[in-house]
Amino acid sequence: xxxxxxxxxxxxxxxxxxxxxxxxxxxxxxxxxxxxxxxxxxxxxxxxxxxxxxxxxxxxxxxxxxxxxxxxxxxxxxxxxxxxxxxx
Amino acid sequence: xxxxxxxxxxxxxxxxxxxxxxxxxxxxxxxxxxxxxxxxxxxxxxxxxxxxxxxxxxxxxxxxxxxxxxxxxxxxxxxxxxxxxxxxxxxxxxxxxxxxxxxxxxxxxxxxxxxxxxxxxxxxxxxxxxxxxxxxxxxxxxxxxxxxxxxxxxxxxxxxxxxxxxxxxxxxxxxxxxxxxxxxxxxxxxxxxxxxxxxxxxxxxxxxxxxxxxxxxxxxxxxxxxxxxxxxxxxxxxxxxxxxxxxxxxxxxxxxxxxxxxxxxxxxxxxxxxxxxxxxxxxxxxxxxxxxxxxxxxxxxxxxxxxxxxxxxxxxxxxxxxx
Numbered sequence: 001x002x003x004x005x006x007x008x009x010x011x012x013x014x015x016x017x018x019x020x021x022x023x024x025x026x027x028x029x030x031x032x033x034x035x036x037x038x039x040x041x042x043x044x045x046x047x048x049x050x051x052x053x054x055x056x057x058x059x060x061x062x063x064x065x066x067x068x069x070x071x072x073x074x075x076x077x078x079x080x081x082x083x084x085x086x087x088x
Numbered sequence: 089x090x091x092x093x094x095x096x097x098x099x100x101x102x103x104x105x106x107x108x109x110x111x112x113x114x115x116x117x118x119x120x121x122x123x124x125x126x127x128x129x130x131x132x133x134x135x136x137x138x139x140x141x142x143x144x145x146x147x148x149x150x151x152x153x154x155x156x157x158x159x160x161x162x163x164x165x166x167x168x169x170x171x172x173x174x175x176x177x178x179x180x181x182x183x184x185x186x187x188x189x190x191x192x193x194x195x196x197x198x199x200x201x202x203x204x205x206x207x208x209x210x211x212x213x214x215x216x217x218x219x220x221x222x223x224x225x226x227x228x229x230x231x232x233x234x235x236x237x238x239x240x241x242x243x244x245x246x247x248x249x250x251x252x253x254x255x256x257x258x259x260x261x262x263x264x265x266x267x268x269x270x271x272x273x274x275x276x277x278x279x280x281x282x283x284x285x286x287x288x289x290x291x292x293x294x295x296x297x298x299x300x301x302x303x304x305x306x307x308x309x310x311x312x313x314x315x316x317x318x319x320x321x322x323x324x325x326x327x328x329x330x331x332x333x334x335x336x337x338x339x340x341x342x343x344x345x346x347x348x349x350x351x352x353x354x355x356x357x358x359x360x361x362x363x364x365x366x367x368x369x370x371x372x373x374x375x376x377x378x379x380x381x382x383x384x385x386x387x388x389x390x391x392x393x394x395x396x397x398x399x400x401x402x403x404x405x406x407x408x409x410x411x
């Protein structure tokens with residue numbers, strides 16, 4: 001499946017300044033893993049493979065929880081990666 | 089609106105916009121809580137303050153109160169110079185109809201989230217960083233909470249801060265404005281509140297909405313308030329975008345600045361203002377507030393700040409307070 005992944009503006013420094021990336025995968029987790037393989041500086045998972053809590057993963061405008069990462073995706077789905085924002 | 093009460097925690101970029109908006113709108117009582125003093129590098133995005141406030145070294149809560157009282161004299165504006173923590177959050181939000189987030193750190197947001205759910209007071213989260221920002225309205229019993237979105241505090245240094253990423257002025261302007269709209273809706277009983285995260289990239293002009301769901305294992309939604317586990321002893325914290333470290337001790341409520349200044353005089357250069365003492369010794373510049381907090385200027389060294397606090401301040405405060 002070909003999925004569009006949108007990265008939060010601050011994270012695009014780790015994705016060669018690309019804000020939208022086409023990536024392949026059958027599930028959300030597979031897409032994110034493939035993304036990290038392409039852009040190793042983008043650290044989404046800890047050494048045990050768990051998604052860091054300070055990211056929010058949005059699939060088609062709905063935030064999903066970490067236990068939903070194995071949700072299948074289909075052509076045309078969009079994933080956004082957002083980052084916890086603490087400043088003010 | 090005139091009978092309602094708002095507490096704004098944090099009076100920087102976001103808090104300044106929110107306070108300006110709510111005071112001009114005519115919210116009956118606006119309480120402003122902030123721990124910091126006004127500095128030049130605040131002025132690009134913190135609209136409540138001016139160069140005179142910097143020269144006078146005013147605490148932000150004091151300067152904000154002064155400036156806002158000139159805007160709308162019918163509003164009861166109260167500035168409180170304090171660090172919000174889990175020992176004083178109850179008194180800070182008591183009587184408020186809404187809690188507005190003008191903060192620069194996550195720890196206090198987790199504390200606010202728990203207080204909001206515990207005392208059933210809505211709060212409006214806002215955050216701004218670099219060219220981005222986001223906001224969400226948390227209504228106890230009606231919407232998922234902040235912990236549903238972010239279940240735990242990230243480790244120190246895991247996410248970018250104002251220090252590492254900066255903040256462009258219009259980011260908090262936009263987010264603070266969106267937060268203010270939510271406050272007006274909530275305070276007037278309008279049901280058309282925002283139930284999503286609204287994320288904004290001001291640089292690209294993008295607005296996005298994300299649906300939030302209840303997290304089934306969210307402790308806060310089940311009445312378990314884990315923010316009480318956030319460090320309550322002497323704690324240090326790098327202040328966002330300030331090149332400063334704060335040391336606070338919730339065990340100390342208040343101190344006599346006059347007496348403390350006298351006891352510090354033999355040890356270095358001491359200047360006392362109404363709201364704080366500036367103490368310089370061995371090239372370390374510190375500001376000490378009436379609630380016992382210390383800010384070490386021009387440093388990111390938390391260990392040094394804690395050591396200076398222990399060496400020069402803590403024992404003296406306890407001695408003066410008769411502990």
